[in-house]
Amino acid sequence: MRITTLGTSHGDPTYCRFNSSNLIEIGEVHYLIDAGAPVDALLVRADKDFARIKAVFVTHMHGDHVAGITTLIKMLLKYPKEGQHTDIFFPEAKAYPALGAWLKAMHLKWPSPLISTNVSKPGQVYADDRVTVSAVPTRHMENAGNVFSCGYIIETEGKRAIFTGDLKGDFSDFPEIIREEPFDLCFCEMTHFQPEAALPILMDCPIHRLVFTHIHNPWHGDGERTLREILSPLPYPFDIAHDGDVFELPPSTKGTDA
Ligand SMILES: [Zn+2]
Ligand SMILES: [Zn+2]
Known part of the structure; x- marks a missing residue:
């Protein structure tokens, strides 16, 4: 598994960071976690x-x-290849009529046999012959009508990675499963909570390697050094992600090493 943090900014794009998107490559096959803008352009730049x-x-x-997502779909529809098919998972069903209306307003043919639309719910949401993907609920959208929001667990080749998605400001919805079970890679947002508040919880997690992404303004530029100092007590390796950073997770040699 090869993960590229395509876009690593917080809610706004910044001079050196764009909105959230992550590319997962398993062999020749690609998956995306989130599709913040300009995900299509970042995929082109990454060839x-x-x-x-x-x-x-x-x-x-x-x-x-x-x-x-709309310009990503435009690219999927514009240059189709034989056997191409993409499943899209939104956490809210009501997003799809709105998406369809906007795609039609852009004069795209929608719906399309190239794309299936799905709604995420807690537990396993997707599996193919390479990967299993499960949704882990968070409470990030509690103040937005308490609609569903989640992180995703990716399991492949005997390895396991998790993306937390955005969390609550008090870090209370940092997924229990990360506190209890080992993950080879954990991608954690770093905007909605104070690192000092998260540190005692993170210290006790059996994480092999932690990558902070969705990086808030105070941690840009020289602030990155300050953030590294705050997080330096962590008992495992950690990284502060930038756009285009690549994280390799080689297949396990003996099934699972969890
Ligand atoms: Zn966000
Ligand atoms: Zn958010």
Whole structure:
């Protein structure tokens, strides 16, 4: 599994960071976690083939995580290749009529046999012959009508990664499963909570490697050094993600090492 943090900013794009999107490559097949803008352009810059995107998993319906989906779909429809098909997972069913209306307003043919639309719910949401994907609820959207929001667990080749999605300001919805079970890679947002508040919880998690993304303004530029100092007590390796950073997770040699 090869993960590229395509866009690593907080709610707004910044000079050096764009909105949230992550590319997962397993062999020749691509998956996306979130589709913030400009996910299509970042995939072009990374020289990726849109026809290889098998599924897109959206953590929640905030624009910085989903606003790139229309131009991504445009690229999927414009240059189809034989055998191409993409599953899209939104956490709210009501997003699809709105998406369809906007795609039609852009004079795209919708719906399309190239794309299936699905709604995420807690537990396993997707599986193919390479990967299993499960949704883990968060409470990030509690103040927005308490609609569903989630992180995603990716399991493949005997390895396991998790993306937390956005969390609550008090870090109370940091998923229990990360506190209890080992993950080879954990991608955690770093905007909605104070790192000092999260540190005692993170210290006790059996995480192998932690990657902070969705990076808030105070941690940009020179602030990154300050953040590293705050997080330095962590008992495992950690990274502060930038747009285009790549994280390799080689297949396990003996099934699962969890
Ligand atoms: Zn966000
Ligand atoms: Zn959000």
